[in-house]
Amino acid sequence: MWRRKLVLVTGKGGVGKTTLAAALARRAQAAGARVLAAEVSTDVATASPLMRMLGHPEARSTDPVRLESGLSGVRLVPSAGHRRFLQASLRVKMLVDAAMRSSALNRFLMAAPAFPEVGTLFQLVSLLRENDFDHVIVDLPATGHAIGLAALPQTVLRVVPSGLIGDAIREGLELMTDPDRGHALLVTLPEAMPVSETMELCQTLDGLGIRVQSMVLNRIPTDPFSSEERRALRAHLVEAPDRPLLGAREFSRLERARTAMDRFREEAPSAVSRVFLPDWTADSEPELVAKVEGRLQEIEA
Amino acid sequence: MKLASYVRDKRVIVVCGAGGVGKTTTSASLALAGTRCGRRALVLTIDPARRLAQALGIPPTGDEPVQIEPVRLQRAGVDVESGGTLHAWMLDPRVVLEGVVDRFAPKPEDAERIRKTRLYQALCDVMTGLQEYTAAEALYSFHESDAYDLIVLDTPPSRNALDFLDAPRRLARFLDERTLSIFAPHTQRSSAMVRAASKVVQTALSRTFGSAFAHDLQQFMGLFGKLFQKMRVHASGVRELLRSNESAFLVVTSPDPAALDEATYFQHRIEELGLRSEGFVLNRSYARPGHGDTPQGRLRQVQDEPLHRALQKLVPLADLESERVESHRRILARLETQSRSEGGRGATALPFLDEAVESVEALDALSSAVLAPESGPVEPARPASRSQPDEAGRTESDSSGA
Numbered sequence: 001m002w003r004r005k006l007v008l009v010t011g012k013g014g015v016g017k018t019t020l021a022a023a024l025a026r027r028a029q030a031a032g033a034r035v036l037a038a039e040v041s042t043d044v045a046t047a048s049p050l051m052r053m054l055g056h057p058e059a060r061s062t063d064p065v066r067l068e069s070g071l072s073g074v075r076l077v078p079s080a081g082h083r084r085f086l087q088a089s090l091r092v093k094m095l096v097d098a099a100m101r102s103s104a105l106n107r108f109l110m111a112a113p114a115f116p117e118v119g120t121l122f123q124l125v126s127l128l129r130e131n132d133f134d135h136v137i138v139d140l141p142a143t144g145h146a147i148g149l150a151a152l153p154q155t156v157l158r159v160v161p162s163g164l165i166g167d168a169i170r171e172g173l174e175l176m177t178d179p180d181r182g183h184a185l186l187v188t189l190p191e192a193m194p195v196s197e198t199m200e201l202c203q204t205l206d207g208l209g210i211r212v213q214s215m216v217l218n219r220i221p222t223d224p225f226s227s228e229e230r231r232a233l234r235a236h237l238v239e240a241p242d243r244p245l246l247g248a249r250e251f252s253r254l255e256r257a258r259t260a261m262d263r264f265r266e267e268a269p270s271a272v273s274r275v276f277l278p279d280w281t282a283d284s285e286p287e288l289v290a291k292v293e294g295r296l297q298e299i300e301a
Numbered sequence: 302m303k304l305a306s307y308v309r310d311k312r313v314i315v316v317c318g319a320g321g322v323g324k325t326t327t328s329a330s331l332a333l334a335g336t337r338c339g340r341r342a343l344v345l346t347i348d349p350a351r352r353l354a355q356a357l358g359i360p361p362t363g364d365e366p367v368q369i370e371p372v373r374l375q376r377a378g379v380d381v382e383s384g385g386t387l388h389a390w391m392l393d394p395r396v397v398l399e400g401v402v403d404r405f406a407p408k409p410e411d412a413e414r415i416r417k418t419r420l421y422q423a424l425c426d427v428m429t430g431l432q433e434y435t436a437a438e439a440l441y442s443f444h445e446s447d448a449y450d451l452i453v454l455d456t457p458p459s460r461n462a463l464d465f466l467d468a469p470r471r472l473a474r475f476l477d478e479r480t481l482s483i484f485a486p487h488t489q490r491s492s493a494m495v496r497a498a499s500k501v502v503q504t505a506l507s508r509t510f511g512s513a514f515a516h517d518l519q520q521f522m523g524l525f526g527k528l529f530q531k532m533r534v535h536a537s538g539v540r541e542l543l544r545s546n547e548s549a550f551l552v553v554t555s556p557d558p559a560a561l562d563e564a565t566y567f568q569h570r571i572e573e574l575g576l577r578s579e580g581f582v583l584n585r586s587y588a589r590p591g592h593g594d595t596p597q598g599r600l601r602q603v604q605d606e607p608l609h610r611a612l613q614k615l616v617p618l619a620d621l622e623s624e625r626v627e628s629h630r631r632i633l634a635r636l637e638t639q640s641r642s643e644g645g646r647g648a649t650a651l652p653f654l655d656e657a658v659e660s661v662e663a664l665d666a667l668s669s670a671v672l673a674p675e676s677g678p679v680e681p682a683r684p685a686s687r688s689q690p691d692e693a694g695r696t697e698s699d700s701s702g703a
Binding site: 015192245248 | 320321557559560563596599608610612614616617619622625653
């Protein structure tokens with residue numbers, strides 16, 4: 001799952017996407033690779049969930065910071081990318097500072113559609129150029145359309161075919177769409193709607209030429225019932241719908257999870273591997289990451 | 302908080318919240334509740350919940366709202382008061398933006414020229430920010446047209462969802478005169494400072510983006526700038542409508558901590574924008590009463606062997622459920638206080654339907670909950686495993702308000 005230069009981890013908020021990104025970074029690190037765990041965020045002021053999961057909540061830098069041997073962390077933030085491309089184009093620091101101080105330019109870069117994403121992508125591409133990482137694991141933002149960053153390059157290339165940005169974006173696009181160098185992992189929960197949405201997302205990414213390597217069904221509840229017991233309980237609940245039973249709602253949750261798992265097995269494209277992760281509890285986030293990492297190791301073996 | 306009064310009396314309900322909390326479903330059920338009360342209801346949505354859309358017979362994108370065929374409602378047993386209709390539209394930013402350009406361009410040739418710039422075309426593709434704005438546009442024009450009694454607006458699940466309310470300011474940030482001035486040719490009157498700064502910026506832009514883009518940008522900004530003057534007037538109309546008593550803002554959340562954080566964020570954002578957040582809708586929770594017997598109690602009445610085993614295995618799940626019920630009710634109580642402390646009307650919980658709401662029947666069940674009179678304050682649940690069942694195998698809690 002992590003054996004590519006660029007690994008994009010995506011999914012809606014609250015599905016455990018960041019946990020998976022952290023666990024993948026740990027796996028790659030344990031295998032002796034040089035890994036960069038990157039988190040896409042809108043600004044540097046807020047805390048970083050990914051760095052927290054990795055046990056380094058203090059790391060917030062937009063330049064790669066070495067967290068441990070073999071593991072670095074970075075935050076991809078639009079303004080950091082904007083500064084980088086200004087630096088690359090103006091080459092004189094004083095001018096860059098002047099340009100970044102220009103509120104008109106700043107406002108333009110942040111408010112113009114797609115420019116924040118361009119900044120993020122530019123930062124990612126320049127990090128890849130300047131550093132020698134074996135793997136970059138990117139935790140994509142949860143908000144709304146996960147395809148934002150992925151769909152962006154083609155759009156931007158139409159508008160900005162030349163120049164520094166055009167070149168950098170083309171490079172990013174090539175990396176994302178080369179199945180030997182980049183792929184995406186989709187994380188979702190065992191409920192009807194999240195599974196439907198993930199199937200759709202998988203198609204969209206496919207249409208954009210990005211290979212979806214795995215779909216991860218996370219937080220699957222433990223189901224203690226045999227099929228015979230399940231049938232009996234189901235029939236019992238149907239018999240007396242007016243006499244509610246405590247625990248019935250948890251039972252339906254298990255049923256929904258089963259249905260979602262079945263759909264997941266049937267409907268996911270055959271080229272995509274399906275990964276099932278249980279609903280673990282842990283005392284701390286790094287501990288949860290360690291559990292997921294252990295499971296990933298088993299899957300690899 | 303009584304949702305029923307909103308769907309009966311308001312003209313506009315704006316539904317916001319994090320992704321994955323059932324915002325689209327809630328919006329659709331509010332609109333359907335309006336229909337059931339005999340109103341002409343429209344739900345504007347951005348999120349393509351395809352299965353629900355299929356069940357309702359709505360095409361994935363279209364140029365205008367589509368009426369849900371009355372026969373579909375009939376077949377599902379929806380009880381509609383006379384005159385009630387339901388329309389739905391999955392907003393397509395491209396279609397709405399076309400309309401804006403046509404309406405506001407100073408001359409038809411200008412509209413044509415704007416549409417031809419590569420930037421405009423990219424603007425349509427890159428949805429960030431545009432969705433929100435187009436939602437506001439659509440809302441306003443439908444309101445003006447007076448074709449509907451109730452419009453429910455389902456907002457995108459991003460933190461920027463309410464930026465459309467800030468449309469004048471937000472667009473201003475993008476298109477204000479000072480920003481525009483750096484692209485515009487310079488006159489003798491510009492100060493040396495401005496000229497120097499603008500030279501830096503222009504060098505940066507053409508070197509980074511290529512000169513073709515810089516040229517496009519200049520042309521686009523020039524044309525869009527004119528348009529913007531008129532859009533500003535329009536945007537303030539939207540604001541006025543949303544500020545009035547005819548409109549209500551509801552924040553939807555689930556018991557998930559991340560969703561609750563987002564809900565608080567939206568509550569404050571709504572107030573920051575000078576509007577009032579009516580309250581919270583708690584979805585996907587166990588806060589609504591509805592569980593009765595404990596599995597331990599049932600065990601005594603059951604002989605069937607597999608069922609007996611199943612009930613035994615259900616005991617720890619019942620404990621888990623009790624814990625969740627308790628925790629969700631605490632969340633609901635907290636949301637109630639949180640809303641009232643900021644001048645809102647409180648919080649309400651919608652039932653957790655077993656299946657995903659992907660059929661007209663399920664949507665109707667949810668709309669019944671919207672219309673149901675509130676059952677009063679919920680009493681705290683008692684954890685079942687720690688209490689001794691009485692002889693009938695029942696615990697005495699949990700029948701409250703059911």
